[in-house]
Amino acid sequence: MVENRPWGNVFSHATLIVGIGIICLPLWIAFVASTHPVDRMFHAPAPLWPGTHLVENYLAVLRSGIGQSANAPVGTMLINSLIMALAIAVGKIAISIISAYAIVYFRFPFRMGFFWLIFVTLMLPVEVRILPTYEVIASLGMLNSYAGLTVPLIASATATFLFRQFFLTVPEELAEAARIDGAGPVRFFKDILLPLSRTNIAALFVIQFIYGWNQYLWPLIVSTDERYYTVVMGISRMVNVVDAAPTWNLVMATAVLGLIPPVIVVLLMQHLFVKGLVESEK
């Protein structure tokens, strides 16, 4: 589409601006709300311009959490979320890349059976299997622990499938040349497959990190001890206080803080994707 139509330009710009507006408005309102004192929040309409309490609100939230509902300080919650998201992302990638390697490069009985079994688990998101999983974790005594937060979520059919598809595009001759060069299966994996999978790993890391960070239902059930609360579930607890009105400014401050790490991860990793998409590896 190389035509140069001025009205076309105006129209596309207008659409993009409207689109950005729609997406950014809630974020802006949240940020603005987090900079006002609590009483301002009870006057309609919601404020549109930043207030004066930026530093106080954020410090209060990070250090001491929010009043009565025995919440952990947001600082702790952020760290828990970080640990959970990192463990899930790294765990999912490690487990799936090894399973995909086994399925593509080795022959063993029921190989395709295992693959389809893994694939079928795509039909079982967390919500569907939550009761039996809770039962198992509770009887293993893993409630209220990092292991309990991360282990049930640590296997990924999507990632296995994606790595399998990628490995199928690696020419067989590469594996044969490596075999002749004296590389056994582990060496081949470490020296050749892993470096070639870099961009796939980066892309999956971002996706899985955000998935892990945004987990709501599972951490809600598994952690009853406030030391193990995560940010995402923590926010909903803050909003659902029983006796008083929610302190919106502090809730918004928490929400903004909860946004930042995934955004950082995406920003850092996107440079790796584009590089991977652009350079042709032959």
Added chain:
Amino acid sequence: MATIELVQVGKTYPNGVVAVKGIDLAAADGELVVLLGPSGCGKSTLLRMVAGLETVTSGEIRIAGARINEREPAQRDIAMVFQNYALYPHMSVFDNMAYGLRNRRMARPEIEKRVRATAEMLGLAALLERKPRQLSGGQRQRVAMGRCIVREPKAFLFDEPLSNLDAKLRGQVRVEIKRLQRRLATTSLYVTHDQVEAMTLADRLVVMNQGAAEQIGTPDEVYSRPASLFVAGFIGAPAMNIVDGVIEKDGARVRLGAGGPVLALDRPLAAQGGRSVKVGMRPEHLALAPEGPLALAIELIENLGADAILYGKAPGTDISLVARADPAALHRAGHTLHFEISPRQIHLFDAESGRRLTER
């Protein structure tokens, strides 16, 4: 020394397909043996069995006298050049060549020395830090060869290495391969479907068809005394003329087609009188002769610059013939020319089995 012996080597796949049927071959130390044949004839499968990338269903493969059927490729002391080069894309040229040596735990200084010496030999010294995607096809092929050479193996295995190169480059790299192989005096097995490559590179040739070796011999033997119709038709371009014929009763001549021209044979075959045969005559052996027995009514001329290929029929019959002539003679379609052929250049094959008649 590093001989390669194949004793009744065969390969049958689990689904029953027979890819290779009982091949016997003994490659002497330092010899370049070419496995030649059309697609699907089993030549690549045979090479991969020697490399260890396919299992051997029957027979024995020996390198330097030792049986290697059960050994892993890395334990066979062989090196292979692939059609698609199979270079490690994320490693530099230096690392690509050093990888095999590092896996064998060779000392760093020794690896340095070998890789640099080989790079020097192949003209790659300036490219050692580049990645494969920054190299041209010919350069990549040289890196692939460099990777083999540094290993100093007992044998080189080439799997159609020139197929991915353009025609001009193919000619150049072919010469380089020949020179290198001579210089390094390493026993080599080379697979190709291109008979020009085969004829120019081979010390000996194995012409394969449908899993079996039709003939094993020097390029000259395979060209002048093809053992079967298949070999006769496969070697030589343009392809040999194959015409149905019957040996005359006196065994001294052969008649082409029904009522076609009669040609004299160089040795009387009285015992074969009346036998149906296939007569082979190479286009380049048909010599222009005003009174010659073979007449050709020209239908089509291909001008190659140095040669003209004439396609046509023998008038009064439905025998198609191809002949070679000098383009300067300016023959035209529609002309009729006469040719003769020396009796020693006539090849006779059995009409049913296609095998060469053994008396000749």
